[in-house]
Amino acid sequence: MSMELKYTQNLIKKLRSLSGGQINKDVKVKVIRAAGAQLETAVRQNISRTDHTLRSLAELDHPYARRHGFIQIHPNKPYMIHRHSGNFAGSLQVKLRTSGEPNWSIGFKYGAKRYFKYLITGTKVMLPRNVLYDTSQNEKVRSNMNKAAQGVFEKAIRKSMK
Numbered sequence: 001m002s003m004e005l006k007y008t009q010n011l012i013k014k015l016r017s018l019s020g021g022q023i024n025k026d027v028k029v030k031v032i033r034a035a036g037a038q039l040e041t042a043v044r045q046n047i048s049r050t051d052h053t054l055r056s057l058a059e060l061d062h063p064y065a066r067r068h069g070f071i072q073i074h075p076n077k078p079y080m081i082h083r084h085s086g087n088f089a090g091s092l093q094v095k096l097r098t099s100g101e102p103n104w105s106i107g108f109k110y111g112a113k114r115y116f117k118y119l120i121t122g123t124k125v126m127l128p129r130n131v132l133y134d135t136s137q138n139e140k141v142r143s144n145m146n147k148a149a150q151g152v153f154e155k156a157i158r159k160s161m162k
Helices: 009-019 025-046 054-059 115-121 131-137 139-161
Strands: 002-006 092-097 103-108
Touching: 025 092, 025 103, 025 131, 025 139, 103 131, 115 131, 131 139
Parallel strands: none
Antiparallel strands: 002 103, 092 103
16 A cells, blocks of 8 residues: 655646746656655654553454444544554655656555555454545645645745745
8 A cells, every 4th residue: 555646736826827827847757756755754753652652552342343333542543553563664665757647655664574555444443544545635644735735835936936
């Protein structure tokens, strides 16, 4: 499972209207990189929780267990994943493709450990936690992504007007 950030037609129209019609490819790359960096930071935070150990999760009656019907911990962000060895966080991959239309993607190296996929998709005994998608839909994360992109874009426009 991975996610991509790429320009939609509406965003391109908005950027063109703000820039007088032209958008330099380098600016597109910088904007998408800035937005992507915000998402990456938020995902890393959500896959690196240290407030519970495996033992404390067991004492909480395994709050991610399917038998409960819903995740019993972190009600505002039930998709968060606790860090134990750091292997899962270390498997996070980010790629920026600059050929053609800029494209930034984020995902996990599922082949590194068999259980990585199950954290996201769930199993017959554990509920899924789609941390990539759910993090990207978080209002604060989306706001931070927009602010970062806007800041880079405004800086580029100011620079081009000099």
